[in-house]
Amino acid sequence: MPKSQQRQATVAPAPTPRRPRPGMEYRARSDEAWYPARVLVQDGWLRVMFENFLEDADEWYDPVADLASPGDVDALRARFRRESPALHDARCGDLRPGDRLCLACDIYGDADELKYYDAVLETVEKAAHGTVDGVERCACRFTVRWTEGPRRGCWDKVGVEVVCCVQESPIQDPVLTEFLDDVRNRFGEDQEATAASQEAAPTPAGSRRVLFSLKTASERLARRS
Ligand SMILES: [Zn+2]
Incomplete structure (x- = not known):
């Protein structure tokens, strides 16, 4: 592996x-x-x-x-x-100061090396939108403060073309959720196992899955005594 x-x-x-x-x-x-x-x-x-x-x-x-x-x-x-979806040119008016954005960061001045990091929107400088081939083009400038990446803490003025909007609603990915919940539940069993061994109670059901946790718990108990 x-x-x-x-x-x-x-x-x-x-x-x-x-x-x-x-x-x-x-x-x-x-x-x-x-x-x-x-x-x-x-x-x-x-x-x-x-x-x-x-x-x-x-x-x-x-x-x-x-x-x-x-x-x-x-x-x-x-x-x-x-x-995080790209900001649509016609929807720039939806943004508010304090919104979390994810921006393309042109670290090396090379379009192939664009990386995306988060920033917070500080202000919007409105400009009249133009039209290119019948499609609305946002000409506003967005002042942002980077919260991640190599420009963290820095302020920049950027255009709509690098702006994506961070979504606050939770993801729904069954594979990821099941994996994380399974691992998370293991720690709950660990605590149950610790409590059980402290009371010298019989091994709890499902103990096969917490073998390594029991070992950790017993080491902790040994150190304490
Ligand atoms: Zn605009």
Whole structure:
């Protein structure tokens, strides 16, 4: 099983297979940027697959080593969210100061190296919209403060073309939810097991799944006495 690997700029060659977008995005461990991604569980590990990247960019999570505490599970859950749609030119009036945005960050001055990080909208400088080939084009300028990435803490003035809108509603991905809930529930069993061993009660039902947790609990008890 591969351990987490460094993400490389191995963009899959065109044409991209036609299939529905993943509908969710993931903040990569390698660069903390957001990418459209989908997940599956393979041999008990969570495999995160980046849209339009080859599989050597996949990130893997070992439910035992990588998710050793409830906090680890919550942190992993927070790496996923609904995909942030691009701001439509005609909808710029919907934005309000304080809105969370996800912006393309042109780190190296190279369009192929765009990475997406979060920012907060500070102000909007309205401008009359034009029309190109019958399509409305937003000419407003958005002052943003980066909250992530290499420009974190910096202010920038950007155009509609780099703005995506962070969605607050929770994602609905059954595979991800089931994996995270299973790991999270393990810690509940861990606490039950600790309580049970403290009372010298019989081993609780389902103990096979918490063998390693029991070991941890008994080590904690040994240290305490
Ligand atoms: Zn506008």
